[in-house]
Amino acid sequence: MPRPPADQQRLGVALLRVSTEKQFQEGESIEAQRRKVEFVAKRQHIDIVSFFVEHYSGRKTDRRTLDDMFAFLEANKDVSFVLVGDIDRLTRGGTEIYLALKRRLYEMGVELIDTTGIIQPSRNRLEHLGVEYSWAVESPSHYAEIFMAEKARAEASDILTRTIGEQIQLTRQGYQVRPPNYGYQNVKITTEDGKKKTIMEPHPEQASFIRRIFQLRAEGKTTDEQIAQHVNAMGYKSRVRRVFDPVTRKVVGMTKQTKMTAKQVQRLVRKPIYCGIRLEAWNNGVPVEAPIEPLVSVHLFNAANRGEVVVSKQSDGSPKVSYNSVKYKNHKHNPEFLLRHVVLCPVCGKPFLASRSKSKSGKYHGYYHCSRGHKHRGYAKAEFEGTVANYLVSLQAKPGFLGLFREVVRDVWIQKNRARFEAQRTVEDQIQLLQTKQASVIDKLAICSSPIVLKRLENEVEEIEAAIEEARKAAPNSQINEADIDRFFQIAKMRMEHPEQAILNAVAKPEIERDWGFIFETPPSIEEIQNGTPQLTLLYRFNRDFPMDERQMVAHTSLHWNTFECYLAEIISQFPGLNLGDR
Numbered sequence: 001m002p003r004p005p006a007d008q009q010r011l012g013v014a015l016l017r018v019s020t021e022k023q024f025q026e027g028e029s030i031e032a033q034r035r036k037v038e039f040v041a042k043r044q045h046i047d048i049v050s051f052f053v054e055h056y057s058g059r060k061t062d063r064r065t066l067d068d069m070f071a072f073l074e075a076n077k078d079v080s081f082v083l084v085g086d087i088d089r090l091t092r093g094g095t096e097i098y099l100a101l102k103r104r105l106y107e108m109g110v111e112l113i114d115t116t117g118i119i120q121p122s123r124n125r126l127e128h129l130g131v132e133y134s135w136a137v138e139s140p141s142h143y144a145e146i147f148m149a150e151k152a153r154a155e156a157s158d159i160l161t162r163t164i165g166e167q168i169q170l171t172r173q174g175y176q177v178r179p180p181n182y183g184y185q186n187v188k189i190t191t192e193d194g195k196k197k198t199i200m201e202p203h204p205e206q207a208s209f210i211r212r213i214f215q216l217r218a219e220g221k222t223t224d225e226q227i228a229q230h231v232n233a234m235g236y237k238s239r240v241r242r243v244f245d246p247v248t249r250k251v252v253g254m255t256k257q258t259k260m261t262a263k264q265v266q267r268l269v270r271k272p273i274y275c276g277i278r279l280e281a282w283n284n285g286v287p288v289e290a291p292i293e294p295l296v297s298v299h300l301f302n303a304a305n306r307g308e309v310v311v312s313k314q315s316d317g318s319p320k321v322s323y324n325s326v327k328y329k330n331h332k333h334n335p336e337f338l339l340r341h342v343v344l345c346p347v348c349g350k351p352f353l354a355s356r357s358k359s360k361s362g363k364y365h366g367y368y369h370c371s372r373g374h375k376h377r378g379y380a381k382a383e384f385e386g387t388v389a390n391y392l393v394s395l396q397a398k399p400g401f402l403g404l405f406r407e408v409v410r411d412v413w414i415q416k417n418r419a420r421f422e423a424q425r426t427v428e429d430q431i432q433l434l435q436t437k438q439a440s441v442i443d444k445l446a447i448c449s450s451p452i453v454l455k456r457l458e459n460e461v462e463e464i465e466a467a468i469e470e471a472r473k474a475a476p477n478s479q480i481n482e483a484d485i486d487r488f489f490q491i492a493k494m495r496m497e498h499p500e501q502a503i504l505n506a507v508a509k510p511e512i513e514r515d516w517g518f519i520f521e522t523p524p525s526i527e528e529i530q531n532g533t534p535q536l537t538l539l540y541r542f543n544r545d546f547p548m549d550e551r552q553m554v555a556h557t558s559l560h561w562n563t564f565e566c567y568l569a570e571i572i573s574q575f576p577g578l579n580l581g582d583r
């Protein structure tokens with residue numbers, strides 16, 4: 001659809017995005033974004049007829065605003081521009097969301113403009129041929145946009161990590177970063193260093209219910225059911241939470257009041273926080289004394305838990321929490337020496353052997369070793385596994401890499417399929433030709449009487465048959481479809497976020513072999529891993545060399561396409577059970 005030139009009336013809408021989370025709000029208010037967009041609109045002679053304001057949280061996108069915007073664009077065909085504050089804000093969800101949005105706008109004949117000027121107008125690469133396919137329409141800034149989108153996502157993740165990092169720090173010091181436990185309320189205090197931190201203090205009404213539960217349970221004369229009834233009779237009120245409207249972020253109601261139950265009694269009584277000990281996963285399960293007023297004494301806590309949960313002090317005075325019920329023990333399946341199947345001996349190139357020996361102190365030590373026809377090579381287990389883990393960690397996906405490579409793969413796939421289609425046609429033509437030739441030879445056969453000529457013609461028929469067979473084999477067939485590419489990159493994303501985890505947590509040989517094949521072109525020796533010289537698959541090679549020129553990336557991918565496609569198809573078939581839903 002041709003767009004109105006600058007001297008005609010040009011209409012557009014603006015899409016402003018604001019985070020509902022504090023850490024993302026810094027930088028630009030809605031007002032600042034609006035001014036920026038209006039400035040660019042004026043410069044480009046575009047009248048903004050409507051503003052759409054989207055509230056988003058973290059990486060999640062609320063589709064409603066976008067839906068409204070698209071509905072508006074559908075209803076107002078004379079609007080041909082969407083202006084966004086900056087691409088970074090638009091693309092925090094990463095490439096997929098961004099590209100989907102852009103393609104949809106393109107199909108509607110609407111152009112996307114960002115105030116930072118990164119996005120450039122799309123053009124049709126096949127315009128000179130007078131045809132248009134969605135894959136051929138590409139903006140000159142295509143890769144730059146993808147890069148920005150991926151980078152923005154990585155940064156969003158950084159910000160989240162940083163904030164959560166701070167919260168973990170506070171938790172470790174015993175401060176409150178979450179809603180208070182039942183029986184407490186959160187209060188802000190100013191600490192010695194002048195910073196505002198949150199602690200919990202006993203809630204004037206709720207605290208008494210908790211105390212009563214512990215007392216009754218310690219006395220041991222009532223069932224948990226009766227305790228629950230007793231507390232309800234005391235006028236127990238469950239905490240109600242505010243319910244927010246997802247769009248306006250305004251309070252629209254409260255959650256329902258519920259009664260105390262026996263199950264809840266059992267859950268509450270196990271929580272060491274009530275005797276002043278904080279125990280959280282964020283603190284690696286190490287208990288810390290929280291700077292709060294305990295609702296019950298350690299003595300009462302232990303009595304109420306009847307030995308199932310015991311709070312005690314260690315010799316250094318630090319608190320200790322032990323769970324004595326069997327169901328709380330953690331039986332982690334921990335197969336050892338799995339790496340011996342995949343890491344090779346640098347001398348003979350065979351897999352390592354593994355064994356354990358008992359030292360004088362009575363401790364067991366593990367070794368990876370090999371001496372098959374050569375001088376003994378041995379590595380202490382911890383060191384060996386540390387070397388492998390360190391190397392694997394270095395394979396983590398670099399910001400922006402996966403999104404860019406995925407687009408490159410998608411583009412090359414399209415190119416190759418086009419080439420394949422043409423190649424297939426050539427092969428079909430060739431087969432047709434051979435079949436015609438064969439038919440005429442057979443015709444000749446029918447009227448031939450000379451045994452020698454007959455024999456020669458028969459041979460000729462067979463030769464043509466073989467040639468047809470050959471031609472059929474030459475017909476290229478794509479092994480993968482577009483959904484496979486998406487799936488592959490979902491797997492790659494999971495694997496490359498924490499590259500060492502899958503390998504080090506593998507529980508059986510086939511699993512570790514599969515994961516190894518995902519990363520390594522050929523299984524490396526321990527020396528290659530030490531030196532950082534293993535032969536990686538294309539995916540990991542590109543990541544290692546990233547950032548690289550995207551044209552180079554396209555060229556390499558195209559050159560090694562057949563190998564890569566086989567690899568991709570194999571990976572897809574090997575990782576069938578992965579849950580690839582949004583995490």
Ligand SMILES: [Zn+2]
Nearest residue numbers: 345348370372
């Ligand atoms: Zn060896």
